[in-house]
Amino acid sequence: GRIDLARYAPALARAGALYCLYDNDPAGLAGRKALRRLLGGALHDLFLPDQYKDINDFTLQGGRLADLLPIP
Numbered sequence: 001g002r003i004d005l006a007r008y009a010p011a012l013a014r015a016g017a018l019y020c021l022y023d024n025d026p027a028g029l030a031g032r033k034a035l036r037r038l039l040g041g042a043l044h045d046l047f048l049p050d051q052y053k054d055i056n057d058f059t060l061q062g063g064r065l066a067d068l069l070p071i072p
Helices: 005-013 028-040 055-060
Strands: 018-022 043-045
Touching: 005 028, 018 028, 028 043
Parallel strands: 018 043
Antiparallel strands: none
């Protein structure tokens, strides 16, 4: 599915920080760019290691979301 960015952008823009993790494919890149246009600096990109197709693949192979977050 696709997030209705026009509908949710006002609520998302109020957040101090948002983490974005899209699939490693052209559609994921397009989604990331669209979200960045709406949210700008509040958005922090997270990337899966190249060997994973998507977040499902990552977690099914033992990956943890905490491992992708930047260390404060």
